[in-house]
Amino acid sequence: MKKWSVLAAIIAAMGAGQALAAPTLTGKPPLVLGHRGAAGYLPDHTLAGYSKAIEMGADYIEPDLVSTKDGVLIVRHEPNIKDTSDIASHPEFAERKRKFKIDGVEEEGWFAFDFTLAEIKTLKAIQPRADRSAAYNGQFEIVTFDEVLALRAAKSKETGREIGVYPETKHPTLHQQLGLPLEEKLIAALKKYNLNRKNAPVFIQSFETSNLKALRKLTPVKLVFLIDGNDVRADGSIDSGKPYDFVVSGDPRSFADMLSPAGLKEIKQFADGIGPWKPYLISWKFKTDVDGKKIDVNGDQEIDQRDATLLPPSSVVHDAHKAGLLVHPFTFRNEAKLLAADFKGSPEAEYLAYFALGVDGVFSDFSDTAVAARKRYLAK
Numbered sequence: 001m002k003k004w005s006v007l008a009a010i011i012a013a014m015g016a017g018q019a020l021a022a023p024t025l026t027g028k029p030p031l032v033l034g035h036r037g038a039a040g041y042l043p044d045h046t047l048a049g050y051s052k053a054i055e056m057g058a059d060y061i062e063p064d065l066v067s068t069k070d071g072v073l074i075v076r077h078e079p080n081i082k083d084t085s086d087i088a089s090h091p092e093f094a095e096r097k098r099k100f101k102i103d104g105v106e107e108e109g110w111f112a113f114d115f116t117l118a119e120i121k122t123l124k125a126i127q128p129r130a131d132r133s134a135a136y137n138g139q140f141e142i143v144t145f146d147e148v149l150a151l152r153a154a155k156s157k158e159t160g161r162e163i164g165v166y167p168e169t170k171h172p173t174l175h176q177q178l179g180l181p182l183e184e185k186l187i188a189a190l191k192k193y194n195l196n197r198k199n200a201p202v203f204i205q206s207f208e209t210s211n212l213k214a215l216r217k218l219t220p221v222k223l224v225f226l227i228d229g230n231d232v233r234a235d236g237s238i239d240s241g242k243p244y245d246f247v248v249s250g251d252p253r254s255f256a257d258m259l260s261p262a263g264l265k266e267i268k269q270f271a272d273g274i275g276p277w278k279p280y281l282i283s284w285k286f287k288t289d290v291d292g293k294k295i296d297v298n299g300d301q302e303i304d305q306r307d308a309t310l311l312p313p314s315s316v317v318h319d320a321h322k323a324g325l326l327v328h329p330f331t332f333r334n335e336a337k338l339l340a341a342d343f344k345g346s347p348e349a350e351y352l353a354y355f356a357l358g359v360d361g362v363f364s365d366f367s368d369t370a371v372a373a374r375k376r377y378l379a380k
Contacts, residue, residue, distance in 0.1 A: 024360045025321045029378055031361030032370040033166055034058035035331050036077065040132070040365035043125040044084055045075040046140035047151050054155045057371035060164035060201070062363065063148045066171070067180040072117040073145040073189065078102070079171060082109030083128040086138055090123065103171060103244040113178055117144070131335060145186070149193045164201030168226070172211035173245050183211055187218050196221065203328075205275055208245040213270045224328060225267050227255045227276040234294050236285035236311045238277075256280070259316050264323040273326030273360065281316050281329055281357060284308035284340040297341070304337040306345075310353075317357045329354060330363035332370060348373040 024030055037049025038056065050061045063075040076084055079102060087093055087110045096115070099108045112120065126137040149165065156163045169175075169182045186204065190196040198220040205224040206212050212223050230239040240256035257263055259280060267274060286294040286308045297307040320327045332354075334347040343349040347366070351373035354362060364370035 023358050025324070025326050025358075026360070028360075030355055030359055030374060031059045031164075031328070032057060032367050032374060033328060033361050033363045034061045034367045035363040035365050036062060036064065038365070038367060040334060042136050043127045043140060044077055045143070046125050047143055047147065048136075048140050050148060050151055051155065053367045054159065054163055056368040058163075058364075058367040059361075060166045060203070061148070061152065062166040062168065063145060064168045064170050065145055065182055065186060066112045067175055067178075067182060067185075068115055068117045068120055069113055069180075070116045071180055071185065073182065073185050074112060074117070074120055075143050075145055075148055076112060077128070077170075079111045079113055079174070080107050080109040081112055081123070081142075084125060085110075085123040085142060086126055087123050093119070103174060104247065113175075113180055131337075145189050146192070149189060149195070153193055162201050164203070165195070166203045166205060168205045169208075169211055169215075171244070172206060172208050173248055176211075183215055183218060187215075190219065190221065203273070208243050209267075209270065210245040210249075216270050222272040222326075223270065224273040224275050224326070225258070225271045226330075227259060227274055227280060229255065229277040229279065232279050232283060232308075234286045234288045234292065236279075236283040238279055238283065259319070261319055261323070264320055264325060268323050268325055271325070273328060274320055275328045275330055275363070276316060278329040278332070278354065280314060281327075281359070282313050282353060283311045285311055302337065305340050306337055308340045310340050310342045313357055317359060321358065326360040327358075328361040328363060329359055332362050332364040332366070334366045334369055348376065352377055 034053030036044040037046060038052035042049040042052060045063060053061055064077050065073045066076050066079045068074055081087055096110055099106055100111055120142050123142055124138040125140045125142055127134045152163050152165050172182055175182050187196055195202050196219055200221050202221040203224050204215055204221060205226050207226045207228050212225055215223055228241055230241045232238055240254045242254045246253060287297055289295055294303045296303055317327050336345045339345060339350055347369050351370055355377040362370055
């Protein structure tokens, strides 16, 4: 298939009389999932960010959960808070900086599980991405999962629509090893807000299988297994890595192996959906030189997705739906450097391509763009 026709073929599925060629699993419109709140505009995981995502039309807000030293679930992308908080500017915590292995990989920084909630509450959130505005650094406090659930309840009442919550258990095996398990505290919080029920607007997600299996016994809410990847190689193949609980147990399979029909059938036994890294659905390839190095096609002195072209879609959405699994790919962002050349700098074009595949929802840093793209898609 010619490179210019890949995107055209995907979008064509949305044309008159063809819109049902790749439907969602339930036949309902795809969900917009506010990734870390409104991460494209405000620091990750703040009440202001979640509120903004809701105002922009997100159906769900997504808090990542880690534990404090005293066992309170707080909302941070990782246990290491050096990049998402202003802790480096707090001299009283300087001596707490240390090296620690997270899922077998050594990191240096400050770790949430070394601090009490009272200490965490003295910190402020900052923008972790250097390519986004730091204008709001230091303005918002780090919040607990309970505070996010309280906001969800208030905003649902205020807007007249039930806002969903999509918590992720971060590094559950590690938290178990530290004696700070996440699962029962998560369920207790859901119970407090009457959300531990089958029809609740809740998905719990994890990059590990063992804690999803444990959660299946604790809660009737929907569960999602996340499918990670390390990198897209020049030829479009994916360096996938493996779930950390597989590493610990000696299971030789990778994330990619779990996307086989057999793997998807197995996932259905403990989860209701998958959250794959989006190139598993539509990958992209680069031109290479004689040494196999990626070529800077557009001549901007950077090698990024603008130098890549789309490959035909995989069968993952079809196969997952056949297994009865929802598909929520991650993460959709507006920055041009994160869009393949076929999209011509338009993030909306990327959403349309994935909606045409029949995905059931999208994790987005820019909920307003995702909502606008969905509106256009549904109008077709």
